[in-house]
Amino acid sequence: MRNLVDGKATVVTGGAQGIGEATALRFAEEGADVVVADVDEEGGHGTVDAIEDAGGSAVFVETDVSEAAEVQTMITRCVEEFGGIDVLFNNAGIDGPLENIVEYDEDGFDRVIDVNLKGVWLGLKYGIEAMLADGGGSIISTSSIGGQVAVPEYSGxxxxxxxxxxxxxxxxxxxxxxxxxxxxxxxxxxxxxxVNDIMEENPEMEEQFRNMEPMGGLAQPKEIANSVLFLGSDLASRVTGHTLAVEGGYLSQ
Ligand SMILES: NC(=O)c1ccc[n+]([C@@H]2O[C@H](COP(=O)([O-])OP(=O)(O)OC[C@H]3O[C@@H](n4cnc5c(N)ncnc54)[C@H](O)[C@@H]3O)[C@@H](O)[C@H]2O)c1
Incomplete structure (x- = not known):
């Protein structure tokens, strides 16, 4: 059987660890050529090595997604290395301060908006520009259930x-x-x-986290990667404008 994203030039931001790492590996497994972009050089190279060890193709491009020039370079490198750009996963993100609005630090607010929102906007801006010159493509960005229901102390x-x-x-x-x-x-x-860092810093939250979703427990990064793979592949050829929740039933309550 043909692989799901054979030969698709794919950029994954935040590819050094977590959801981005799992998605970069999953796309490579399904035949994509992958640009792993991250501020974390060591982790990014680790993902590239894992892809190459499994017989796939990838390069690392050090990128801060909140910097326009770096996002442009990331997209250009994909076009140069792999002959175009077919899929962009705008996934890099930070959690920012954990405080109520009164206590929330203004610089922390600016940074979380710069990385999580402006970073996605820059990816769309330069990614779409390059895709238009290359016959189109699919962009997937990482939102959160925290963008659909308010979570106290997570306003930014x-x-x-x-x-x-x-x-x-x-x-x-x-x-x-x-x-x-x-x-x-x-x-x-x-x-x-x-999430592991949050649970380590606030051990009292672990049980609450593990009981939060109706399906119980925490999702594994690969389960998110598989949903990204669907949206990035031609299986989702008529799907656009959606936010696909992957949350074990949480939003159905
Ligand atoms: N883990 C969860 O439960 C969860 C839930 C909902 C949404 N998300 C979102 O999923 C995405 C990935 O989260 P994760 O859990 O894998 O996090 P993670 O912290 O494990 O990985 C995030 C990666 O993004 C990179 N990064 C951070 N700032 C960057 C920047 N400015 N430019 C480039 N790279 C940068 C980090 O170096 C890291 O490799 C984030 O957008 C996060 O908000 C995560």
Missing amino acids: YGASKAGVSLITKSAALEFATEGIRANAIAPGLVETPM
Whole structure:
């Protein structure tokens, strides 16, 4: 059987660990050529090595997604290395401060918006420009259930992730006739370094986290990667403008 994303030039931001790493590996397994982009050089090279060890093709491009020039370079490198760009996974993100609005630090608010929202906007801006020159493509951005329901002390994060879903719809509408699809995923709780760090710093939250989703426990990064794979592949050829929640039933309550 043909692989799901054979020969598709794919950029994954935040590819050094967690959901991005799992997605980069999954796309490579299904035949994609992958640009792993991240601020974490060591982790990014680790993902590239894992892909190459499994017989796949990947390069690392050090990128801060909140910097326009670096996002442009990331996209250009994909076109140069792999002859175009077919899929972009705008996934890099940070959780930012964990405080109520009164206590929330203003610089922390700016940073979470810069990385999580502006970073996605820059990816759409330069990714779509390159895809238009290359016959179209599919962009998936990482939102969160925290962008659909308010989580106390996560105002900056929640606003950034709600914004991701909205600009995904903007992009979908603006380029619907030009072969560009734009979708988002909204994970619930996924067992990644981001969530493990929160549970380590706040041990009292672990049990609450593990009981949060009706299906119980935490999602594994690969379960999110498989949903991204669907949206990035031609299986989702008529799907655009959506935020696909991958949250064990949480939003059905
Ligand atoms: N883990 C969860 O439960 C969960 C739930 C919902 C949404 N998300 C979202 O999924 C995405 C991935 O999260 P994760 O859990 O894998 O996190 P993670 O912290 O394990 O990995 C995030 C990666 O992004 C990179 N990164 C951070 N800032 C960057 C920047 N400015 N430019 C480039 N790379 C940068 C980090 O170096 C890291 O490799 C994030 O957008 C996060 O908000 C995660």
